[in-house]
Structure formats: structure tokens, C-alpha cells
Amino acid sequence: MHRIGAFFGSYNPKIARNWGEKRVLEEKPTTECYQTLSSAYDYFNSALFAGQLPDVIITFHRQRKVMGYASIGRWVNEKRQYVDELAVNPEYFAKYPLIEICQTLCHEMAHIWQAHYGSPGRRGYHNAQWAKKMVQIGLIPSSTGKPGGQNTGEWMMDYVLLEGPFHNACKELLKKGYRLPWVDRYPVYRLELPITAYDDKGSEYELTENLNPRPTAAIAAMRAEKDASAVMTEQSLSERRLGSEHEEVNRFYDDDNLSELITSKPKPRSGRIKYACKTCHIQLWGKPGLNVVCGDCNKKLSEVI
Template sequence: MTTLRPTQETYAELQHAYDSFNAELFGGELPECLITLQRERLTYGYFSAERFSNREGRRTDEIAMNPVYFAVVPLVEIMQTLAHEMTHLWQFHHGTPGRGRYHNEEWADKLESIGLMPSSTGQPGGRRTGDRMSDYPIAGGLFLDTCDKLLTQDFRLSWYDRFPTYPALLAGQQSYSLTMDLPENVATVAANTGVDMATDIATALSEGISAYPLTSKKRDKTKYTCPCGVNVWGKPKLRIICGNCGDPFLASICAEEE
């Protein structure tokens, strides 16, 4: 048996997921793109239209995936990120993207049509549109059905970052998919791979070699974000209402430079 080199293995797995989603969720409408790994802070992934060009003058889009999350959030959520960014790619080629980072109604409708519910909080009750958007799987929807076919014992993301950031670990613990009754393959693959990765990460952290330690010498403060994308920082346990949209701010922990 030939062992693939890490670069080949990683990108072959991501390409396989892209091809599966393109066929099952987008009817094969999407062109090829260049998938990259980027450690963009507090971002699961992003889409950049026509970011790359070759020497023959061809252009291609970029979908970036953040490997910091690969080991600490459920695999189905990594696949959500890929499908989320593929929806941006679909809209660039077949629709009308919103200005800047804005996720408009057309994008939200398309995402919902493939079985992911757009949500500013990543959970039920969030806004469907905005600058910073997440999503969650729709029970019985097309996305989970496709994942159930894809996430068998033959599919995995073999390589992962052993030194996840604190926000990534927190995101994994708060994942909405953990509260759902997921299809059998989706749940089984996540359980089987998650134990081994968690043990490996815990060992790395205990050896004190993490590039992203769980404890910080910085002074912690709390970041508050409202569904319309406004951020404020302050002391823990504040209760703040946004003057723009009238919704409460949601808290997340960040670190303040000394």
C-alpha cells in the first residue's frame, strides 16, 4: 500500500469533500477552485473570488479552511464550513453577492436550500443575514443526508493542528451539532476520530509545547457581539442591548494585550 505524503493526503481529502458537495448540494454547477489552509484568527474559513491566477492567464477562486479547528470541533462542522464557503462561490458565479462581507438574502436562501440554516449565532434564533454569519444543520436536510454518505470510515481529515487556540476549543464545546440527533455515520466517525485527536492534543499541551497555551499571561476581558455584527469589549457578565438592532450582545472570551 502506497502511503500518501501529508500534503497529498490533506488536499485529496478536502478535494473529495468539495467534489461530493458540488455534485450532491449544488448539482455540479460549481467550477474548480483552489482550497488552501489558513490560520485566520477566529475564522473557520473564507471565500476569496478569483484570488489566484496561473501563467496561462486562468483565474480561480480560493476557499480557505482553518486547520486550528480540525481536531476540536465535530467533523460535520468542518464540512459545514466548506459548504458555507461553497455557497459564496456559487453566489459569485450564479448570483449577486452582497457588499463586502455581507451575507444577503440570496446567499441565505441558497444555504438553506442545501440543508444549512443561516444564523448569526450558529444556533436557532439567530439572524439569517449579516456581516458575520454562521449556520447549523437542518435535521433531515440535504446537507446531513450528503454528509451521512460522505463521512464513512473511509473518509476523514487525517492531519490536524495539535496546538488549537482557546477560542477554537471553546467553539468545539459550544457546537450546536453536539445537541443534535445526527445521522449514524456522521455521529460515529466524529466519535471514533475525536477521542484519538483529543488525547494527542492533551499530551501536547501537558508537555508545554503548545504554540497556543490554554492559559495566558495576558489580561482576559470579554468580547460582546450582537447579531448585527457590532462588537464591544468590557468586564465579564455585562448585560448589553444593541442600540442598532435591539438584540442582546452575546459574550465570548478574548485576551487583552498588556
């Protein structure tokens, strides 16, 4: 039987030589990666779900524009015991804040909870029971990703409740030194956005790296300094505002036990993709898979998620 494989990534002789050398690591990278995610699953299971969730098999996937999914009853052993799969996309690890990776993880866990203890909605629909559970753990469902959106429906995002259960649990996890030990060298490019949370009145707060809310005066000073020092054209300012808009998330649930639950895929608004130059901040829209080079700096434009 012939086996077909593939090699991904550019060839760098220097790096290749380093790979060929005998490396002494404290722990095997595969074990370290999966144990890190498994420990986060166990931590949030205890902190937010009272330890109710079953063990799962955590996997990596690289589906385009999908941060994670859950697939109920996807794995089976010789004893006919079924286990759910929870998959995360490592291409988002390097550029996205750790709280958003944990947010994706907990969103999938809410779907796993509903699959075992509730009544999931029809394919593609986030129902009221799911929304209620999300609110209980401190992730507020919203069709816009901000206060004021619908909390049920086909397309659904969520935002962090300030000082809610998830926010507080995530802060404690970071205090313990939690981190992702390995990240992808070719991550998904993302425009710089602040880490935010909202209180129960819908007011927005920027969070520090430790997930503490910044004082209002400090935020105003930072914004004023940024505005004073920025040298940008009116067009580029407009483009940056467009780049800071949150994409809607395409999440669906399939009633079949062996179906995938995609919960972090941006909703396709058209067949076009946004591309941006990291240096000049120009942006354009085009079909997927374009190889576009900026005419000003001669650097390749990256897809914006």
C-alpha cells in the same frame, strides 16, 4: 537576496530525532491533506450544488479566529485563467466535530456559487439570495446560530437542518470512512459541546458521532446522569453555561474579485478574550495574548473560541 524564515512550536529532542529518521509513509502528507479536502469539495459540489461549482485552489491559513474564507479570482496562470481560493484553518481540525469543518466548507461553497451564478451583496452583507441558497443545501442562516434569528445581515451564522440535504450528505460521507488524515498538534481549545441539528419546526436534536439523532429518552437519561454525578459549585455551573454559548460569526463579502470572503470569524464583541482552565474550569476575560496560569492547578489557561 536574503530569505527570512521562522520556526514554530516547542522543541522536543525525542520528537526531533524521530523526525530526522527516514519515514515510510503510504502517501506524502501534503498530497494526502490537500486531496482529502479536495475530495470533500468535489463530493459536496456533486451532492449539493449539482456539480455547478468551478474547480478551486484549496489552501491552509492560520488567521486567528477564522475557520475559513473564499477569495474569488485570487489565482491566475500564464493564460490569464482565474481560479478561486478556498482556505481552511487546520487549527480547528483536532477539536471541532468533522461536521462543522464540512459546514464551513459548504458555507464557502455557497458564496462561490453566488459569485459565479448570482449577485453577491455589498461588503459585509449576507443577502436574501445567499440565504435562499443556504436553505436549499440544508444550512439555515441565522444571526444567532439557532432558529429564530435573522437570516440576512452583516453578521451571520448557520445551523444544520435535521435530515436536510447537507445533513444527509454529511452522513453518507462519514459512512464512506471520510476523515482528516493529519491534524494540528496545537489546536484551538474548545469547550465540549454536543453536535446539534434542528428540524423544520425549530426543535433541537443532539446527534451521535455518526450524525444520527439521539432518542429523546436517551438524551434525558444522559443529562440526568451527568447532573447527578457532577460535583461543581454554582459559580462553575454558571461559567460552563456561558462557555456553551455560540459565538457569532463575522462573515463578509467584498465586491472586488480579488478580495477575501471571511465567513468563519467570531464577531468581536469587545477587545477582550475569554481564557479557561481545562482542569478547574475557571474562566476569565482579558486582553489578547495574555500568558495566564491557574493558581489552583498551576496550568496555563487557553483561549476559548
